[in-house]
Amino acid sequence: GNSVTQMEGPVTLSEEAFLTINCTYTATGYPSLFWYVQYPGEGLQLLLKATKADDKGSNKGFEATYRKETTSFHLEKGSVQVSDSAVYFCAPTAGKSTFGDGTTLTVKP
Amino acid sequence: DGGITQSPKYLFRKEGQNVTLSCEQNLNHDAMYWYRQDPGQGLRLIYYSQIVNDFQKGDIAEGYSVSREKKESFPLTVTSAQKNPTAFYLCASSIGQGGTDTQYFGPGTRLTVL
Numbered sequence: 001g002n003s004v005t006q007m008e009g010p011v012t013l014s015e016e017a018f019l020t021i022n023c024t025y026t027a028t029g030y031p032s033l034f035w036y037v038q039y040p041g042e043g044l045q046l047l048l049k050a051t052k053a054d055d056k057g058s059n060k061g062f063e064a065t066y067r068k069e070t071t072s073f074h075l076e077k078g079s080v081q082v083s084d085s086a087v088y089f090c091a092p093t094a095g096k097s098t099f100g101d102g103t104t105l106t107v108k109p
Numbered sequence: 110d111g112g113i114t115q116s117p118k119y120l121f122r123k124e125g126q127n128v129t130l131s132c133e134q135n136l137n138h139d140a141m142y143w144y145r146q147d148p149g150q151g152l153r154l155i156y157y158s159q160i161v162n163d164f165q166k167g168d169i170a171e172g173y174s175v176s177r178e179k180k181e182s183f184p185l186t187v188t189s190a191q192k193n194p195t196a197f198y199l200c201a202s203s204i205g206q207g208g209t210d211t212q213y214f215g216p217g218t219r220l221t222v223l
Contacts (some may be wrong), residue, residue: 006151031208032208032209034211036212036214041216041217042216042217043113043115043199043201043214043215043216043217044152044199044201044212044214045213045214046211046212046213049209049211051208051209089151089152093208093209093210094208095206095207095208096154096157096167096206097152097154097212099144099151099152099153100151101149101150101151102149102150102151
């Protein structure tokens with residue numbers, strides 16, 4: 001079956017710092033790769049996705065590149081803001097989605 | 110506005126009682142899902158449905174039941190057989206169940222068993 005390993009949190013950064021959240025996966029076939037974000041007390045929402053190898057997903061300054069050779073989909077942002085504080089989930093999807101445990105990000109002013 | 114609604118936002122139940130969580134979508138999506146989220150953990154799939162009148166068990170279906178009589182609705186019943194039902198429950202939908210399809214989530218229902 002599919003599985004995903006996500007960088008453990010919590011992660012605390014100062015505003016304007018660089019962010020990386022690691023995500024590696026195992027999957028049968030060629031999954032699409034998703035990052036979802038969950039703000040406090042809410043459901044998840046799509047942050048970005050990539051559907052084939054070497055694709056780069058991007059949104060709101062966040063980026064992630066589908067690396068088939070290393071089975072990774074690391075999330076990056078060059079300069080985080082306080083409003084980015086949330087829980088981030090990596091989710092490889094091949095038919096069904098498999099969600100990582102989530103990484104809690106706190107950005108301090 | 111299109112989206113997914115879940116009600117109620119907070120739900121309290123006594124031990125031994127069944128309770129039904131509502132999930133409605135007006136996105137015209139074929140596929141719908143129920144997940145359970147526990148603190149510090151990812152989402153675990155309870156049930157999913159690819160089409161009306163059809164649904165399949167997910168990874169943790171024991172103690173839960175669902176129905177899909179209408180495309181828009183996918184209610185989840187937490188039965189008294191569920192040993193540890195206190196959790197945050199999330200409903201989602203997608204256009205289909207293809208691997209490239211984004212899932213759209215409702216705001217969740219927090220169930221507490223007293």
